[in-house]
Amino acid sequence: MSSIGTGYDLSVTTFSPDGRVFQVEYATKAVDNSGTVVGIKCKDGIVLGVEKLVTSKMILEGSNRRIHSVYHHSGLAVAGLAADGRQIVSRAKSEAASYEKVYGEPISVKDLADRVASYVHLCTLYWWLRPFGCGVILGGYDRDGPQLYIIEPSGVSYKYFGAALGKGRQAAKTEIEKLKLSELTCREGIVEVAKIIYGVHDEAKDKAFELELSWICDESKRQHQKVPNELLEQAKAAAQAALEEMDAD
Amino acid sequence: MAIADTPSAARRCSSSTGWRPGAIWPYLDGTGPSQGRVLCSRAGSPSSSGVVRPSPAHILGSDRCGFASGGVAGAAEAQNDIDVLNPPPEVEKLNHKKELLVQPSSSMDVNCQRSLTMYPCVTGTSVIAFKYKDGVIMACDTGASYGSTLRYKSVERIKAVGKHSLIGASGEFSDFQEILRYLDELTLSDHMWDDGNSLGPKEIHSYLTRVMYNRRNKFDPLWNSLVLGGVKKGPKGDEKYLGMVNMIGTHFEENYVATGFGNHLAIPILRAEWHEDITFEEAVKLVEKCLLVLLYRDRSSINKFQIAKITTEGPTIHPPYSLKAYWGFSHFENPAQGAVGSW
Numbered sequence: 001m002s003s004i005g006t007g008y009d010l011s012v013t014t015f016s017p018d019g020r021v022f023q024v025e026y027a028t029k030a031v032d033n034s035g036t037v038v039g040i041k042c043k044d045g046i047v048l049g050v051e052k053l054v055t056s057k058m059i060l061e062g063s064n065r066r067i068h069s070v071y072h073h074s075g076l077a078v079a080g081l082a083a084d085g086r087q088i089v090s091r092a093k094s095e096a097a098s099y100e101k102v103y104g105e106p107i108s109v110k111d112l113a114d115r116v117a118s119y120v121h122l123c124t125l126y127w128w129l130r131p132f133g134c135g136v137i138l139g140g141y142d143r144d145g146p147q148l149y150i151i152e153p154s155g156v157s158y159k160y161f162g163a164a165l166g167k168g169r170q171a172a173k174t175e176i177e178k179l180k181l182s183e184l185t186c187r188e189g190i191v192e193v194a195k196i197i198y199g200v201h202d203e204a205k206d207k208a209f210e211l212e213l214s215w216i217c218d219e220s221k222r223q224h225q226k227v228p229n230e231l232l233e234q235a236k237a238a239a240q241a242a243l244e245e246m247d248a249d
Numbered sequence: 250m251a252i253a254d255t256p257s258a259a260r261r262c263s264s265s266t267g268w269r270p271g272a273i274w275p276y277l278d279g280t281g282p283s284q285g286r287v288l289c290s291r292a293g294s295p296s297s298s299g300v301v302r303p304s305p306a307h308i309l310g311s312d313r314c315g316f317a318s319g320g321v322a323g324a325a326e327a328q329n330d331i332d333v334l335n336p337p338p339e340v341e342k343l344n345h346k347k348e349l350l351v352q353p354s355s356s357m358d359v360n361c362q363r364s365l366t367m368y369p370c371v372t373g374t375s376v377i378a379f380k381y382k383d384g385v386i387m388a389c390d391t392g393a394s395y396g397s398t399l400r401y402k403s404v405e406r407i408k409a410v411g412k413h414s415l416i417g418a419s420g421e422f423s424d425f426q427e428i429l430r431y432l433d434e435l436t437l438s439d440h441m442w443d444d445g446n447s448l449g450p451k452e453i454h455s456y457l458t459r460v461m462y463n464r465r466n467k468f469d470p471l472w473n474s475l476v477l478g479g480v481k482k483g484p485k486g487d488e489k490y491l492g493m494v495n496m497i498g499t500h501f502e503e504n505y506v507a508t509g510f511g512n513h514l515a516i517p518i519l520r521a522e523w524h525e526d527i528t529f530e531e532a533v534k535l536v537e538k539c540l541l542v543l544l545y546r547d548r549s550s551i552n553k554f555q556i557a558k559i560t561t562e563g564p565t566i567h568p569p570y571s572l573k574a575y576w577g578f579s580h581f582e583n584p585a586q587g588a589v590g591s592w
Contacts, residue, residue, distance in 0.1 A: 196554075
């Protein structure tokens with residue numbers, strides 16, 4: 001997996017002899033080094049969670065949002081270079097707005113994912129642009145129900161029912177696979193996501209982190225919003241309790 | 250709320266800097282872009298030849314552009330038997346065709362890239378609103394006229410904007426729909442911040458004022474009078490707000506407002522009977538009193554009303570209902586009694 005593409009990795013418009021574009025793979029490394037981002041599709045909606053690594057004690061709580069609303073019904077959680085993520089979010093917002101202007105209907109989550117993926121892919125085609133150094137989990141709730149997509153720096157997008165990006169993605173994916181997502185409601189989902197994030201957080205390597213949770217579900221009237229404070233606190237408490245239990249074993 | 254400018258005054262102050270009076274209003278002598286389409290025949294033109302001339306409806310100060318029956322101003326000229334729509338050539342010759350400093354152009358001018366709003370087509374009539382104890386109450390009828398025809402009878406002219414405001418509009422209905430689209434965009438981007446803050450009535454009123462004034466400056470107004478009311482928490486607790494902005498960008502804040510005919514018929518009632526902290530029940534009674542007067546006297550009003558209120562809990566638009574009106578006047582029952590020629 002970690003091969004040095006000597007000479008073939010200088011430009012995004014160069015293929016290596018074995019058919020890889022190294023610049024795009026290096027961009028994916030940026031995503032792999034960021035804080036964990038988790039998304040799950042519950043039976044009545046989507047829950048997105050981010051392990052926001054806090055680099056300084058002076059940073060105000062609640063600042064540097066990693067989960068953004070893109071339209072009433074969708075949210076985007078960003079893993080990787082935050083500034084690149086802002087650009088993707090901004091593009092997604094304007095795509096959703098322009099779709100509504102033209103067709104008079106809210107954009108479907110599938111079309112939104114397609115458009116974001118096209119945009120991200122665009123930046124891997126020209127030598128004067130660099131690929132985006134961030135992967136994005138897009139969760140939305142439209143006429144076809146709740147949907148979850150990941151858009152990677154290469155421009156591919158896949159639909160998932162459980163997804164994770166960032167440092168702790170392997171561990172997170174294992175945890176998600178243990179969940180029975182088709183029976184989980186979003187309320188329970190929030191607690192599960194919190195537990196996963198608290199679980200994969202590496203206390204040794206990274207000091208503090210802030211948990212950011214958002215959902216789109218029937219309870220939030222199918223609007224993407226931050227999880228209400230009381231539920232957030234409950235989830236955090238439950239997650240911490242679960243951690244202590246694990247440590248006690 | 251009468252718009253003070255008359256085309257003659259406008260002509261006097263036109264300069265060669267490119268302001269085209271003919272772009273919106275026809276001249277009193279019948280030339281100009283509205284030729285052939287008479288907005289309304291109204292007596293009382295300032296000319297000396299005593300001929301009835303067509304003049305734009307908005308001089309009346311209302312937003313309706315209907316084919317109003319004559320006799321509004323009651324000047325003596327109305328008695329002349331002149332076909333105003335198709336004046337005979339001798340009459341036309343009498344009109345002074347002034348030399349214009351700036352050529353008027355019609356909206357179909359080839360040089361003109363876009364067409365300019367000249368007259369409204371489907372219009373709503375008055376909206377009345379005032380502050381009451383828990384917030385702001387707003388009411389209007391659910392009719393939209395196409396000229397003088399009461400074409401649409403179930404039109405919602407009051408809408409909620411965000412969590413804190415209500416907007417009511419009179420005038421061109423399609424322009425109101427466009428304004429609602431602008432407000433949708435505004436509230437969407439406000440909503441996407443998701444930072445616990447949201448746009449209040451004062452901010453939306455400000456925004457609408459900018460939109461209306463800028464459109465007016467392009468000679469392409471959104472032909473509406475808008476009423477914006479709401480409640481939002483401010484530094485002094487829950488602050489009620491009520492304001493109005495019209496098609497030329499005039500805007501103000503007041504305890505009670507009305508658009509169109511409501512200005513003439515409802516405001517005097519509100520002046521006499523509105524008081525601070527009026528309760529909801531009293532407010533509804535007061536509103537119904539005003540609506541009833543409008544129903545009797547405004548010919549583009551229909552007997553189907555919607556009352557809406559906005560409080561700290563949010564906006565509520567009640568379903569439409571009708572008021573009991575009294576039509577049992579003896580002259581209505583026997584209109585021909587005493588008329589010449591009846592037996």
